Amino acid sequence: MVTKQDVFKMLEDFGIKHDDKVTMHTSLKAIGEIEGGADGLIDAFCEYLSDGLFIVPTHTWANVNKENPYFNVKETIPCIGALPTVAAFRPDAKRSLHPTHSLAVFGKGAEDYIKGEDRHTTPAPVGGALSRLYEEKGKILLVGVGHEKNTYLHAVDERLNIPNRINTESFVVTITDADGNIFQSQPFHPHHTEGIDVGCSDFYPNYKKAFEVLGGVTYGKLGNALVYCCDVKRITDIVERIWKHTDHDICVKEEEIPEAYYIE
Numbered sequence: 001m002v003t004k005q006d007v008f009k010m011l012e013d014f015g016i017k018h019d020d021k022v023t024m025h026t027s028l029k030a031i032g033e034i035e036g037g038a039d040g041l042i043d044a045f046c047e048y049l050s051d052g053l054f055i056v057p058t059h060t061w062a063n064v065n066k067e068n069p070y071f072n073v074k075e076t077i078p079c080i081g082a083l084p085t086v087a088a089f090r091p092d093a094k095r096s097l098h099p100t101h102s103l104a105v106f107g108k109g110a111e112d113y114i115k116g117e118d119r120h121t122t123p124a125p126v127g128g129a130l131s132r133l134y135e136e137k138g139k140i141l142l143v144g145v146g147h148e149k150n151t152y153l154h155a156v157d158e159r160l161n162i163p164n165r166i167n168t169e170s171f172v173v174t175i176t177d178a179d180g181n182i183f184q185s186q187p188f189h190p191h192h193t194e195g196i197d198v199g200c201s202d203f204y205p206n207y208k209k210a211f212e213v214l215g216g217v218t219y220g221k222l223g224n225a226l227v228y229c230c231d232v233k234r235i236t237d238i239v240e241r242i243w244k245h246t247d248h249d250i251c252v253k254e255e256e257i258p259e260a261y262y263i264e
Helices: 004-013 037-048 082-088 152-159 200-213 232-245
Strands: 021-026 053-057 070-072 103-107 139-143 174-176 182-184 217-222 225-231
Touching: 004 037, 004 217, 021 037, 037 053, 037 082, 037 103, 053 082, 082 103, 139 232, 152 200, 152 232, 200 217, 200 232, 225 232
Parallel strands: 021 053, 021 139, 070 174
Antiparallel strands: 053 103, 139 225, 174 182, 217 225
16 A cells, blocks of 8 residues: 555655645556545645645646536536546645646645636646746656656647647637636637647657656656656756757657757
8 A cells, every 4th residue: 555655755766855846647546555545645745745836737628628618616527537636626725727727736825826827828838837837847747657648748839839739719718716706718729739630648758768868757656656757847958959850740640759859
């Protein structure tokens, strides 16, 4: 069984500090039995990051769309798994009002960190809560999942203005906040990549080798799960270096990125 001390040891082994900002995507099934279940896991992270922020993506992109343009921060269920669903509705969480890419944030300053998320017109713009992990030198943990679940990489796409990532068509979302106030979003442009039948994130694992070679990711274990610990600034800079060299879109099919694109 994974205990609080196991979580603490993993974070210490990764060199994560008590005041870091850490976001996590996880497969609870991959971890195995956890003391206290999903709540116990969240409690352990919150205790360790006593002076930082623990950030759980609670995305709703699959159920907030043009056909169903409604987001209620207290009711709309995340579409990305069990831990986000638990995190979204905990009383100690501050959940952002981003209609498709909300976050449940725990810790000191959580409310300030998510201010203004309802005003964004794309999933992960510069200045948004996801993108600011770069300036904050945050960490990303992928627990039992790979880079295909690494939502932060969408923020890198937007930071670098990668073409063919955002739908030119938009829709307006009706948002209900925690106090029951109802208002309309700005016209919102969701993710869309022409020419493929899946999301471009399915091909983010193409970056894996480059991240490893240049020290953007280290590995550990939590229970039965392999854990990737990604340094946000390093992986962002690596992706930028790759895109300066490529002559085509490297995230529309599975392919090996030439080392010449990232090793100078």
